[in-house]
Amino acid sequence: MLPKIIESGLFETIQFPYNAVERQAEEYLRLASEKDMGVIIMKPLAGGAIINKNLALRFAFEQDFITSLIPGMDSVQQVRQNASVGEEFIPLNEKERAVLQEEVEDLGSHFCRRCGYCAPCPVGIDIPTNFLMEGYYTRYNLKEWATERYNSFDPNAGDCIKCGECESRCPYDLNIISMLEEVDYIFSKN
């Protein structure tokens, strides 16, 4: 939909996820910027998955097609930390770029981009949403809420029959079966 939306000329801004791990929309975000649309970036820290947050924000700031970044924040301290990156922007040096790249490569092998290409699962498991709940549990510390949601899914990760159909469709070659096992393990501890 992105190119259609951009070419329509009906919108002044576009808001989409973009970060060092999730760069799949870069071409269209650049196109939006060329058409003088405001480009608002969601999830510049990959939903909290990137550990080197300062480097991740500076990576995003380096992209000239981005107008605004809107990382999630839940404390005044985080607001100050994030704002300071923009106020005193320092481009990444080569060493920092290498550190971020190493993390991106490590994360890339087990980070779901929520593209949905793995669907349909013959059992009916909503694969990206199960990974999303795991993220809420482990990264956002919303353990109780995520567990409640996960347990309400029927089926959930624990119902995987390991047919492998999803893995053959994932463009990022994720080991979905073992990742789902991990998700179920995390939630079954509760």
Ligand code: SF4
């Ligand atoms: S491996 Fe599991 S999650 Fe993937 S399609 Fe088969 S049953 Fe669904």
Ligand code: SF4
């Ligand atoms: S295809 Fe891969 S990256 Fe996309 S939603 Fe499914 S598991 Fe996630």
